[in-house]
Amino acid sequence: MLLPILQVNTEDLPAIAIVCGDPKRAETIAGHLEEKRELAFSREYRSFVGTYKGMRLAVVSHGVGSPGAAICFEELIKGGVTTLIRVGTAGSYSADYPAGSLVVSTAAVRADGLTRQLVPDGFPAVADHEVSSALYAAAVAEGGIVKKGITVTLDAFFTGVVDIPHKQYKQAGALAVEMEIAALYIIATLRGARAGAILALDGYADADLAQEYDPHTNVVAEAIEREIAAALNAAVKLASA
Secondary structure, X not given: OEEOOOOEEHHHOOOXXXXXXXXXXXXXXXXXXXXXXXXXXXXXXXXXXXXXXXXXXXXXXXXXXXXXXXXXXXXXXXXXXXEEEEEEEEEEOOOOOOOOOEEEEEEEEEEOOOHHXXXXXXXXXXXXXHHHHHHHHHHHHHOOOEEEEEEEEEOOOOOOOOOOOHHHHHHHOOOEEEOOHHHHHHHHHHHOOEEEEEEEEEEEOXXXXXXXXXXXXXXXXXXXXXXXXXXXXXXXXXXXX
């Protein structure tokens, strides 16, 4: 069956997929695979398959923001994917975790609009424990600063006339903010899949720590390479469990 948005045939999809926002990052991740093959490039959704340490997996980009990403997650699960790992970037809420640090998201604050249309207010967006544990262990093995905990999913990237309550999320203990994880966790829960996410911090979201935003530094690039390696090695562990 051809998935209408991803434009991928379900027979080509393995059980595990690594997902990311940027189509270029999907190509970078797929560069670590053997027998790499590009399946499709439709809208923001770029899809590859290949093998890593003998394990088949897919790499698919989902674009920016929960609504478009949700389409990707839904179609992958419909196509037979049972484990999804998001490899992304996020803004830090703490000086203890500067750009270049890695965060494994164990749960997400649902500050987006999409998940409110899928489940009632108060329903939690939570990672699968096995996936987040495998990601954390693999990230620690890569070195550098690694933390696991709660992240925030927002729709807005730039502020308007309404303040985004970053300080409140920080005071409540959230580690970082991004734009898709809540959708991933809710959809995985609804559809019976398992999901987790790892993030490379590329700057500060907290106004008290804010500086000129530049996600293209060497420090961030190195962190992205570490999180890619962690995600791939976590996938191998999960496939053999």
